[in-house]
Amino acid sequence: MIQPILLTGDRTTGPLHLGHYAGSLRSRLDLLDSHETYLLLADAQALTDNAHDPEKVRRNVIEVALDYLAVGIDPTKSTICLQSHLPALAELSMLYLNFVSVARLERNPTIKTEIAARGFGRDIPAGFLCYPAAQAADITAFKATVVPVGEDQAPLIEQTNEIARRINAVAGRDVLPEARAIIPRSGRLPGVDGRAKMSKSGGNAIPLSATPDQISAAVRAMFTDPAHLRVEDPGRVEGNVVFTYLDAFDPDTQTLEELKARYRHGGLGDGKIKKRLDEILQALVAPIRNRRAEFAQEPDFVLDVIRVGTERARVVTEATKKEVVDGLGLFAL
Amino acid sequence: MIQPILLTGDRTTGPLHLGHYAGSLRSRLDLLDSHETYLLLADAQALTDNAHDPEKVRRNVIEVALDYLAVGIDPTKSTICLQSHLPALAELSMLYLNFVSVARLERNPTIKTEIAARGFGRDIPAGFLCYPAAQAADITAFKATVVPVGEDQAPLIEQTNEIARRINAVAGRDVLPEARAIIPRSGRLPGVDGRAKMSKSGGNAIPLSATPDQISAAVRAMFTDPAHLRVEDPGRVEGNVVFTYLDAFDPDTQTLEELKARYRHGGLGDGKIKKRLDEILQALVAPIRNRRAEFAQEPDFVLDVIRVGTERARVVTEATKKEVVDGLGLFAL
Numbered sequence: 001m002i003q004p005i006l007l008t009g010d011r012t013t014g015p016l017h018l019g020h021y022a023g024s025l026r027s028r029l030d031l032l033d034s035h036e037t038y039l040l041l042a043d044a045q046a047l048t049d050n051a052h053d054p055e056k057v058r059r060n061v062i063e064v065a066l067d068y069l070a071v072g073i074d075p076t077k078s079t080i081c082l083q084s085h086l087p088a089l090a091e092l093s094m095l096y097l098n099f100v101s102v103a104r105l106e107r108n109p110t111i112k113t114e115i116a117a118r119g120f121g122r123d124i125p126a127g128f129l130c131y132p133a134a135q136a137a138d139i140t141a142f143k144a145t146v147v148p149v150g151e152d153q154a155p156l157i158e159q160t161n162e163i164a165r166r167i168n169a170v171a172g173r174d175v176l177p178e179a180r181a182i183i184p185r186s187g188r189l190p191g192v193d194g195r196a197k198m199s200k201s202g203g204n205a206i207p208l209s210a211t212p213d214q215i216s217a218a219v220r221a222m223f224t225d226p227a228h229l230r231v232e233d234p235g236r237v238e239g240n241v242v243f244t245y246l247d248a249f250d251p252d253t254q255t256l257e258e259l260k261a262r263y264r265h266g267g268l269g270d271g272k273i274k275k276r277l278d279e280i281l282q283a284l285v286a287p288i289r290n291r292r293a294e295f296a297q298e299p300d301f302v303l304d305v306i307r308v309g310t311e312r313a314r315v316v317t318e319a320t321k322k323e324v325v326d327g328l329g330l331f332a333l
Numbered sequence: 334m335i336q337p338i339l340l341t342g343d344r345t346t347g348p349l350h351l352g353h354y355a356g357s358l359r360s361r362l363d364l365l366d367s368h369e370t371y372l373l374l375a376d377a378q379a380l381t382d383n384a385h386d387p388e389k390v391r392r393n394v395i396e397v398a399l400d401y402l403a404v405g406i407d408p409t410k411s412t413i414c415l416q417s418h419l420p421a422l423a424e425l426s427m428l429y430l431n432f433v434s435v436a437r438l439e440r441n442p443t444i445k446t447e448i449a450a451r452g453f454g455r456d457i458p459a460g461f462l463c464y465p466a467a468q469a470a471d472i473t474a475f476k477a478t479v480v481p482v483g484e485d486q487a488p489l490i491e492q493t494n495e496i497a498r499r500i501n502a503v504a505g506r507d508v509l510p511e512a513r514a515i516i517p518r519s520g521r522l523p524g525v526d527g528r529a530k531m532s533k534s535g536g537n538a539i540p541l542s543a544t545p546d547q548i549s550a551a552v553r554a555m556f557t558d559p560a561h562l563r564v565e566d567p568g569r570v571e572g573n574v575v576f577t578y579l580d581a582f583d584p585d586t587q588t589l590e591e592l593k594a595r596y597r598h599g600g601l602g603d604g605k606i607k608k609r610l611d612e613i614l615q616a617l618v619a620p621i622r623n624r625r626a627e628f629a630q631e632p633d634f635v636l637d638v639i640r641v642g643t644e645r646a647r648v649v650t651e652a653t654k655k656e657v658v659d660g661l662g663l664f665a666l
Binding site for chain 1: 385431662663
């Protein structure tokens with residue numbers, strides 16, 4: 001049976017953390033059996049705002065691959081591949097840049113937000129402004145029709161489909177399929193400090209390789225309800241990071257709803273809910289951490305997974321590039 | 334003896350004309366023996382403002398190659414190669430886009446002028462805005478240090494060197510050499526109608542394949558001095574297209590200076606100078622046209638020239654890409 005093609009991936013700027021797990025890794029595991037899955041180690045995209053520090057981008061290729069294997073992504077059921085080693089992606093990117101205007105890129109809501117977040121001002125690297133075209137190349141090169149992305153990334157899929165439609169219009173036939181975004185149920189997991197974004201650089205993330213002590217320390221430091229001073233006081237559940245994490249990870253939703261009711265009413269201390277979360281996270285992370293440590297002992301195996309995946313991806317992406325080039329009627333040697 | 338490396342090329346948007354001959358082809362012939370010369374059939378760059386008409390870009394690959402062979406560019410002394418078939422150029426382009434800001438691209442005087450000339454307004458294709466980075470990839474991929482360009486293109490070489498310096502700074506060593514522009518002695522040849530730019534689409538160009546009748550018709554139609562009504566009137570030499578062409582092509586500069594003096598003084602008719610120019614252009618174009626017709630009979634040979642050159646260029650450009658990737662310390666599989 002032909003399975004729908006799914007593309008996903010991560011910028012290789014740091015090891016993955018619980019935010020990635022809740023937001024995307026977990027749903028990828030669910031989709032692995034029903035989709036032909038490509039996972040892109042996006043080192044080329046990571047460079048669009050890290051050109052000053054290519055060493056960081058290089059180092060984290062293996063870290064992200066280890067995270068994939070550690071959470072249970074089966075390399076025999078998926079293709080883990082390295083973006084910078086797929087020349088067809090660069091070739092398609094350069095081609096697609098001719099099918100999108102500068103004004104359109106500047107209007108892209110995702111890009112606007114990300115430019116503001118990075119404080120680039122007028123000094124946006126051109127590669128960063130252009131990355132939606134590169135992402136269109138990634139998605140279409142694999143002919144992916146299913147792309148799991150955060151809600152804030154959905155405009156990038158629309159941009160991809162616009163480019164695909166333009167290519168198809170010039171080619172006079174459907175060379176490239178359109179893709180649809182899958183938005184994960186759970187929204188973005190906040191940092192342990194309550195800030196909207198969990199990030200390694202922000203120091204508010206729990207990495208997938210966190211030790212038991214690191215997990216406990218992170219849970220202890222977690223932002224709850226600052227007005228909930230005594231156990232008997234009523235507490236707020238909304239914006240309470242501990243409950244947000246419990247919502248994301250507690251498998252026993254019925255007990256969780258009862259705890260929320262008690263917390264709102266008063267009589268449930270932060271210590272109790274933190275203890276519950278600590279136990280849940282310890283149970284979740286322990287096998288990931290252990291598998292990660294095992295795979296880290298076998299660098300040749302990890303490298304082989306990337307090599308084999310990249311070779312497989314090369315065949316697919318080169319074939320698509322050829323179809324696009326033929327479709328546009330460019331010169332063939 | 335190691336020769337300096339020279340890169341040049343032409344967008345494949347139409348057959349070449351006398352403007353190309355005077356402005357660049359002629360000096361390339363002079364440099365062929367003293368330089369390791371690469372000629373790029375720039376179909377990828379041609380797409381940056383012709384994405385709506387890839388068929389035109391495709392068709393003119395062979396036309397430009399025929400023009401090269403027709404003017405006497407010896408494929409055994411140079412490498413004629415096809416830009417779109419050199420993936421390292423796209424890969425380096427994408428990499429370089431991270432080392433140049435959008436603001437810097439928008440400030441580039443060449444780009445500003447060309448955007449205005451094309452009437453793009455806000456709808457500049459992103460590929461067009463980014464083409465200085467792609468041109469930097471072309472130049473550096475061959476490690477060219479000598480780049481013959483029109484005066485208006487000189488800022489592009491400065492942009493190339495800026496990118497090379499940034500790459501070298503991050504790499505901590507000189508991976509890429511800097512290039513210098515060679516500006517041809519004769520400036521840009523005007524159209525036969527006196528407009529500044531000779532172009533096929535403007536209908537004011539004499540193609541290198543022009544028939545004797547086409548040449549004569551073009552010379553007859555040439556703009557001279559509108560105030561020079563009678564033979565005995567004094568005439569203007571400056572801005573007189575016939576004299577501009579004689580300056581570019583008349584090998585007998587002494588006689589030409591005498592004719593200019595007589596024309597200025599009065600007593601020399603437009604018919605006489607047009608007859609002289611017609612004879613010179615017929616003598617110049619005839620062997621080019623004939624060789625072009627002969628090569629056009631041998632499409633397999635022309636294709637082979639491009640194939641062999643592209644293969645040779647692939648080796649060179651892949652090696653440079655690897656040096657840049659290694660220099661930046663990116664992940665190697």
